[in-house]
Amino acid sequence: MAALTQPRRMTRKLSKPTLVESYDISADSKRRISLRRTGSKYFSVFAFSDGTFKLEPRKLVPAEVTIERVERVPIPKGARRAAARLAAAIDKLPRP
Amino acid sequence: MDIIVPFSIRKKELGGTVSEEARKLFTKIKQKPELAVGISAKGLPAHINLYKYYATTANGHRRLLFFSRHWIQARIENWILLFYRTKGDEIGDNMSSKNPAFSTLLVKNMGFATEDLSRSKLDTPLYERF
Numbered sequence: 001m002a003a004l005t006q007p008r009r010m011t012r013k014l015s016k017p018t019l020v021e022s023y024d025i026s027a028d029s030k031r032r033i034s035l036r037r038t039g040s041k042y043f044s045v046f047a048f049s050d051g052t053f054k055l056e057p058r059k060l061v062p063a064e065v066t067i068e069r070v071e072r073v074p075i076p077k078g079a080r081r082a083a084a085r086l087a088a089a090i091d092k093l094p095r096p
Numbered sequence: 097m098d099i100i101v102p103f104s105i106r107k108k109e110l111g112g113t114v115s116e117e118a119r120k121l122f123t124k125i126k127q128k129p130e131l132a133v134g135i136s137a138k139g140l141p142a143h144i145n146l147y148k149y150y151a152t153t154a155n156g157h158r159r160l161l162f163f164s165r166h167w168i169q170a171r172i173e174n175w176i177l178l179f180y181r182t183k184g185d186e187i188g189d190n191m192s193s194k195n196p197a198f199s200t201l202l203v204k205n206m207g208f209a210t211e212d213l214s215r216s217k218l219d220t221p222l223y224e225r226f
Contacts, residue, residue: 044142058142075137076199082206083163084141089213090165090174093100094221 097126097173099162099226102212105205106224109180114224117153118180121160122226125149125175132162147175148191157183161191163206176213178205 027033040057047053075083099122101114110118125132135146149160161179179201181188187198212222 074193075139076193076202078203079137079199079206080139080141082203082210083144086163086176086206086210086213087141087144087165089210090100090176093174093213093216094218 097129097175099125099175099177100213100223101177101226102209102223104208104212104222105177108205108208109177114226117155119226121149121151121153121158124151125160126226129175159183159185159188159191161202163209176209178202178209 021037023036025033035055042058043055044058045053045055101110106112106114114122129147132147132149135148137146140146143166145164145166147162147164149158149162151158151160159179159181160177162175163178164173164175166173179187179191183189187195187201189195191198193199216222
């Protein structure tokens with residue numbers, strides 16, 4: 001019975017994305033491009049030195065984790081760099 | 097979602113060991129993460145959040161602060177414990193940038209956690225995972 005009361009863990013298996021659509025586009029006079037049939041409204045954009053752009057749907061929190069209360073506060077000085085370093089260290093952690 | 101307690105944070109915030117009270121709290125946080133208060137800060141990089149958690153235990157009120165790293169596609173979310181304080185504590189009373197003691201210690205604790213996590217190896221982790 002103890003196993004039944006344990007909280008359900010998230011699936012850790014990385015699902016490999018599959019190619020759904022491929023097309024050629026040209027930038028308009030203001031160097032903008034349009035995406036077709038996007039699944040989300042906001043994206044995190046990563047621009048690389050070779051001209052490649054990578055877009056990730058910007059959903060900050062998983063759907064099942066909805067934080068309702070949010071405080072808007074300025075971040076302390078120096079915390080931004082420390083946060084970036086800590087995030088990089090977390091990314092290198094071995095997955096269980 | 098996993099809660100990670102680096103050894104240096106465990107030593108500084110929890111007195112060296114993760115108490116039964118803290119373990120119970122972590123289980124509850126994993127079951128109900130929506131009770132946390134998200135800190136929306138402009139300066140934070142992408143995929144990073146800070147969460148405050150106000151908890152009540154048999155021994156009194158607790159104020160916890162977590163650093164969250166999440167990747168939506170991979171469905172991975174790690175919450176790193178940074179503070180485990182009581183309500184009457186100098187830090188626990190006011191976890192905001194208006195409290196200079198909190199601001200200083202936040203950067204320090206993030207540094208300690210970074211050091212522990214980056215020095216961790218698969219067979220010798222310098223953290224506890226809950």
